[in-house]
Amino acid sequence: MRKVDPELHAAKREAILDAAADLFGRNGYDATRTADICRAAGMSTGNMFHYFPTKRAVLLAVAERDGQRTAAALAGIAEATDIRAALLDTLEAVCHIAADRTAAGLQLEISAEAQRDPELAELFRTGDRGLRAAFETALAAGIGSGAFDSALDPARTATWLAALVDGVFARVAADPEFDPVRETPTLHHLAAALLPRPGTVGI
Amino acid sequence: MRKVDPELHAAKREAILDAAADLFGRNGYDATRTADICRAAGMSTGNMFHYFPTKRAVLLAVAERDGQRTAAALAGIAEATDIRAALLDTLEAVCHIAADRTAAGLQLEISAEAQRDPELAELFRTGDRGLRAAFETALAAGIGSGAFDSALDPARTATWLAALVDGVFARVAADPEFDPVRETPTLHHLAAALLPRPGTVGI
Numbered sequence: 001m002r003k004v005d006p007e008l009h010a011a012k013r014e015a016i017l018d019a020a021a022d023l024f025g026r027n028g029y030d031a032t033r034t035a036d037i038c039r040a041a042g043m044s045t046g047n048m049f050h051y052f053p054t055k056r057a058v059l060l061a062v063a064e065r066d067g068q069r070t071a072a073a074l075a076g077i078a079e080a081t082d083i084r085a086a087l088l089d090t091l092e093a094v095c096h097i098a099a100d101r102t103a104a105g106l107q108l109e110i111s112a113e114a115q116r117d118p119e120l121a122e123l124f125r126t127g128d129r130g131l132r133a134a135f136e137t138a139l140a141a142g143i144g145s146g147a148f149d150s151a152l153d154p155a156r157t158a159t160w161l162a163a164l165v166d167g168v169f170a171r172v173a174a175d176p177e178f179d180p181v182r183e184t185p186t187l188h189h190l191a192a193a194l195l196p197r198p199g200t201v202g203i
Numbered sequence: 204m205r206k207v208d209p210e211l212h213a214a215k216r217e218a219i220l221d222a223a224a225d226l227f228g229r230n231g232y233d234a235t236r237t238a239d240i241c242r243a244a245g246m247s248t249g250n251m252f253h254y255f256p257t258k259r260a261v262l263l264a265v266a267e268r269d270g271q272r273t274a275a276a277l278a279g280i281a282e283a284t285d286i287r288a289a290l291l292d293t294l295e296a297v298c299h300i301a302a303d304r305t306a307a308g309l310q311l312e313i314s315a316e317a318q319r320d321p322e323l324a325e326l327f328r329t330g331d332r333g334l335r336a337a338f339e340t341a342l343a344a345g346i347g348s349g350a351f352d353s354a355l356d357p358a359r360t361a362t363w364l365a366a367l368v369d370g371v372f373a374r375v376a377a378d379p380e381f382d383p384v385r386e387t388p389t390l391h392h393l394a395a396a397l398l399p400r401p402g403t404v405g406i
Contacts, residue, residue: 111315111376115315128378129378159374159378162374163373166374171365171366174365186359193396
């Protein structure tokens with residue numbers, strides 16, 4: 001019996017997810033065949049089934065990894081010395097991600113497929129809760145350090161920062177001429193309206 | 204040969220679109236059968252094919268009507284005496300529409316299906332251009348009447364008002380606890396940051 005090397009197994013699994021995320025984002029979930037994913041990941045079609053039983057399972061794993069990566073990327077904001085600057089930097093990073101049509105396309109595919117798949121919808125919502133929780137923790141820390149007025153409501157403000165992020169991705173989908181990187185200053189301007197300095201009034 | 208009464212034909216067509224919009228929004232496009240639409244519209248299944256050849260054609264017509272209704276609803280803003288108030292009223296109306304889970308669900312279904320249907324994607328984008336054009340016309344009129352600072356860029360501001368609308372719908376989809384009507388003041392606060400009064404600075 002062949003022994004499975006756990007590190008090699010994990011590396012192959014990641015390679016499948018990378019290939020699938022790229023193809024789903026570029027060509028859509030429906031148009032991507034399992035054989036396409038295997039070719040892009042450099043393995044035979046039969047081999048993929050040691051890692052994922054179906055294309056659906058690959059999509060679920062892509063969505064789950066996406067949520068975990070977002071949470072990990074945002075976890076650092078609360079530790080920053082200048083939390084306001086760290087939040088604005090994060091929003092700028094969002095604009096760069098949204099400018100990558102493949103990454104933006106993947107987000108759209110996940111939200112579209114979540115409309116018809118309760119399991120994916122739950123993963124999508126879990127990822128969203130993680131995003132808002134990370135913003136909320138950072139906002140609470142920023143009140144503590146005097147970056148924001150103490151009247152700021154961390155949960156509501158986190159929700160509206162998420163709405164601004166959603167808005168940027170939606171504009172990329174709706175309008176081929178929308179350039180999110182060029183629009184970063186406006187996103188910062190709107191975020192500033194949500195982030196009152198001590199002694200000023202926000203939402 | 205039976206003569207077709209144009210008014211009756213138009214009324215039946217509208218009844219099909221009303222029934223379909225409700226079912227697509229409530230249960231999703233995939234889960235809705237042509238027979239369900241016909242039953243809800245009070246006609247036999249065979250009869251529907253005098254109006255629409257396929258369920259897909261019904262969805263396209265729903266999306267097209269949706270875009271036309273949005274454009275018509277927004278066309279009045281530019282004529283208002285107080286354009287700022289009319290814009291804020293429109294955003295409040297958006298919050299009420301988003302609070303109707305069936306209407307919000309329909310928007311999501313249209314954008315999800317547009318991911319895999321170029322014809323629907325084009326209708327979706329045409330509707331979006333109409334929305335932005337209506338905002339832009341109103342903003343230009345508001346500069347003329349002294350409601351907004353003359354440095355306001357109508358096209359860019361229209362794009363960001365659309366992003367805020369997108370953000371509200373996206374929050375409804377992502378977070379079952381998000382109540383858009385309760386959040387209207389925050390939407391107004393963010394819109395105000397995009398709508399500088401004469402002599403003040405916006406985006």
